[in-house]
Amino acid sequence: MGETRELWSELASERERCPVTKLADMNATRVTSYAGVKQLLRDTASFSNRFGTVDPGDEELPRDDQILAFADPPRHGRQRKLLVAALSASRVEHLRSSMQATVDRLMHTIVAGDRTEFGLVAELASPFPAHVTAELMGVPHELRDKFVHFSHLAELASGMPGVYDEELREWSDIIEELVRERRAAGPEANDDLITTMCFAEVDGEHLSEREVAQMVVLVNEAGNTTTTTLITNIAYALDEFPAQKVLFLADIDELVESVIEEGLRYDGPIQGLGRKALCPADLAGYHIPKGEKVFGSYAAANHDPDVYDRPDEFVVGRDWRQTPSHMGFGHGIHHCLGANVARMEAKVALTSLYKRLPGLRVKPGFEPVAVPGQIFRGWTELQMCFDRPGAEA
């Protein structure tokens, strides 16, 4: 379990040396302090999203691809306004019972027969959010398995650029077809996010089919593997800190929400994202030249000792009302649109897992493999085991 700690100490020494550090890549800088990352994400006039955020390019993205996380104000605000009502904390409450039903179905297989172990990613943490997103989007049942499959490609593709281009294009075509169908069916025919996006007006104009399709791709990519990782990383962290796990297991209902916030802080799914400097700018007292790629390390900000007590420990009982908000969902106007969905998914999954599977733990001796790439932080699989009798579906 050394790999996670190594990252924290690397980031800590970089932050101590200089919280705004030039990277080996000539035109890139990394920010590792909480205050610096916050400023980077708030100053949208200086630091742009429309060149991409995984690896900001030299050119702006094509207009139709400037969607939500890849758009700047005022365009970004107009697009985001279309979706906030459908994804707000109060609105996602209506997804709770179908989420629970999906988890129940997946857990039925996990405890079937005399099983005592399972792959957390393959059997629950990955299919669960993918099904929730498909439901939210109104993806037809016959396309759901494909939808789930394609959603994984984003994660793989982020570590191996170019390799999955053809499959990603096929996925894009399927989604554009779905969008065309929904638009043809009219605004009243379906109550789902695709229909909402198709008929929402932005300054008196509808989004193009391509824009809606891009949003579907983005919501799916941004929403599925991230939630998979959130659930998995929390399971891993609980085993890294056995005393904290004991506290959690003693009062799951009371602590599950703060455990999720702590999971987002301690080891969130996204290590960090980049911006492009549109003009010369000052960042935490350092000069950033025009055209610079600036990466905000959420992982480093979330472990900043100026902000968090015991930053490198997973603490289940932090009082989040008194603790500065973590950057697990980013910060500012681009604050994760799926935050409320993700929180509820994690709550349903973790509550069910730890209440129904006695002795749930990472299988002793199992060596997890890190997801490749610099953006996602998680394991490709986490083999878990539990005790019988007492296990319930």
Place this chain on the structure above:
Amino acid sequence: MKTEISAGERSVRVDHLRCSGTAYCRDALPQLFTVEDKRAWLRADYDLASADMEVVEEAAASCPWFAITVDDT
């Protein structure tokens, strides 16, 4: 704690159907905004009549869920 306060022509409203508890409004203007039960609220004792509305509007604009409406007509 309220979800709407007004003074003359001025009013500020928090829509709890949209508010998702980021607390950015409170960070920007703690004299006006507070967060309880994962929702933003308005302090009843805030002096809206003599407030700098630019500051109020900036705090409202910081909400990524567009949950705050400011009227000053």
